[in-house]
Amino acid sequence: MKNRLIDVLGPHSGHPVYTALRQVMLHLAREIDFEYVSLVGLKRHCLFNFRTNAAYYTPFKPERNNIYLTNTNLSCLESWKLLAQNMPMVIVDEYFERGSRIDTLAKLFFRPFRGIPFVSLTKRTHRFHVSMGIGSILIPPAKKKIQGAKKRSYVLYLGRLVDSKNPMLFLELARQFRNEKFVMIGKGQLAEKVAAIAGELGNVKLIQFVEKSDDIYGHLANAKLLVQPAFRDPIGFVVVEALSAQTPVLASRGVGTSDYLPAEWIADPANKNEWVAKTQKILSNLEQNARLAETTFEKEHLNIEDPYFRQAAGKLQLALKSRWPHLTNH
Numbered sequence: 385m386k387n388r389l390i391d392v393l394g395p396h397s398g399h400p401v402y403t404a405l406r407q408v409m410l411h412l413a414r415e416i417d418f419e420y421v422s423l424v425g426l427k428r429h430c431l432f433n434f435r436t437n438a439a440y441y442t443p444f445k446p447e448r449n450n451i452y453l454t455n456t457n458l459s460c461l462e463s464w465k466l467l468a469q470n471m472p473m474v475i476v477d478e479y480f481e482r483g484s485r486i487d488t489l490a491k492l493f494f495r496p497f498r499g500i501p502f503v504s505l506t507k508r509t510h511r512f513h514v515s516m517g518i519g520s521i522l523i524p525p526a527k528k529k530i531q532g533a534k535k536r537s538y539v540l541y542l543g544r545l546v547d548s549k550n551p552m553l554f555l556e557l558a559r560q561f562r563n564e565k566f567v568m569i570g571k572g573q574l575a576e577k578v579a580a581i582a583g584e585l586g587n588v589k590l591i592q593f594v595e596k597s598d599d600i601y602g603h604l605a606n607a608k609l610l611v612q613p614a615f616r617d618p619i620g621f622v623v624v625e626a627l628s629a630q631t632p633v634l635a636s637r638g639v640g641t642s643d644y645l646p647a648e649w650i651a652d653p654a655n656k657n658e659w660v661a662k663t664q665k666i667l668s669n670l671e672q673n674a675r676l677a678e679t680t681f682e683k684e685h686l687n688i689e690d691p692y693f694r695q696a697a698g699k700l701q702l703a704l705k706s707r708w709p710h711l712t713n714h
Contacts, residue, residue: 387711389413391422391453392462393476401621404526404693405476405503409453411697416711418451446471451704451711458493467496472708474501474700478618480508480640491516501703505619507643521699524644525624526688529681532605532629536670538565538589539663540607540631542600542622543614545572550613550636550653555581557611558588560660564667569594569603605629609666609673612639615653627681632666632673634659644684646676 389409391397397406413420446452446469454463456477466473475497479490494516502520504510513520539561541554551574558566564587568578571592582588594600604610610626612635620639627633627644635642636653648665651658666673685692704711 386417386419388450389418389420389453390450391420393422393453393455397422399621400527401505401525401619402476404688405505405523407526407688408503408523408693408697408700411694412700415697415701448472448708449711458490463497467500472704472711474503474704476503476505477509477513478505478640480506480512480618487512494518499707501700501707503700506640508640519703521696521703523693523696524685525619525621525641526686526690526693527624527628528688530601530605530629532631532674536608536631536674537606538567539609539611539667540603540626541566541568541570541611541613542603543570543612545570545574545578547574548615549617550615551578552581553613553653553656553659554611555585555588556656557659557663558582558585561663561667562587564608565589567591567603567607569600601625601629604631607631608670609634609663611659611663612636612642613651613653613659614639624681624686627677627686630674630678630681632670632677634662634666644680644686646680 389412409420446466448471450472452466452471452473454460454466454473454475456475456479458479463473463475498518502513502518503523504513504520505523505525507522510520510522539557541551543549545551551568554568555578566588568588569591575592579590582590604626610622610631610633612620612623612633614620614636616638618640620635620641623633623635623639623641632649633645634649634651635645637650638653642650648662651662681687
């Protein structure tokens with residue numbers, strides 16, 4: 385039986401934020417002639433093959449001839465079990481700085497995993513790992529480029545309507561720019577309050593349900609600007625989705641993917657005046673900022689067709705060979 389590269393990330397591994405990661409793992413599996421599968425099912429006896437799109441049942445138990453793709457040891461007991469058995473693994477992590485005390489505690493938990501390859505999805509996570517001497521490989525969340533509209537219609541918010549996502553700041557921008565159209569797509573505990581304010585302002589359209597993902601991309605492709613004001617978001621994949629359609633993004637510095645944006649597109653989520661000023665600057669020169677969105681998408685390796693991801697697979701192969709030489713002698 386062929387050796388396996390087994391994804392044990394769990395049900396969320398199908399999210400598009402992991403598309404680039406899966407592509408890297410497919411490159412790696414082909415290079416070392418492993419079968420790339422995902423462990424699914426409540427009883428953990430079902431494997432899904434990413435190459436053939438077929439699922440099959442098989443008894444599962446950890447084996448040293450396999451490689452396991454697992455979540456960070458800060459939240460996943462599985463990674464500690466694999467470490468105790470010296471099982472080959474790659475750890476996917478989204479952690480970034482939370483303050484000196486918590487960071488110090490996190491470093492203690494990471495220490496036993498030095499020498500094991502980590503995958504970071506944002507630059508801040510990558511920096512944090514490197515500062516601890518952890519071998520981190522940066523794999524940005526990425527997607528395929530789409531063609532944005534030449535004529536754009538509105539400023540867009542796309543996310544849950546909850547306090548942590550800071551949707552009220554978006555409504556404040558709508559209040560400041562009364563001649564612009566604003567669209568909010570999302571639902572959540574603040575929906576009723578948001579709807580009331582949107583009705584009062586008159587230039588905000590609230591959409592709480594979108595039937596298909598294609599409709600989401602249609603909204604992104606027609607937006608003058610995406611506003612992502614969340615106080616904190618480990619990733620924020622919508623930023624990548626907007627850039628793929630040449631849509632400028634103004635994002636909170638608390639959003640992980642703001643690491644990939646130009647400095648003039650990043651703002652303090654608590655500073656309304658900064659958001660107003662930067663929104664004004666972007667809206668006053670849409671053509672230039674659309675070009676900047678396109679170049680940022682390519683420069684930061686957010687295009688899923690970038691050869692960067694094959695190169696990342698090569699780095700991962702070297703890291704695995706260094707720790708577990710028996711795996712990659714093919």
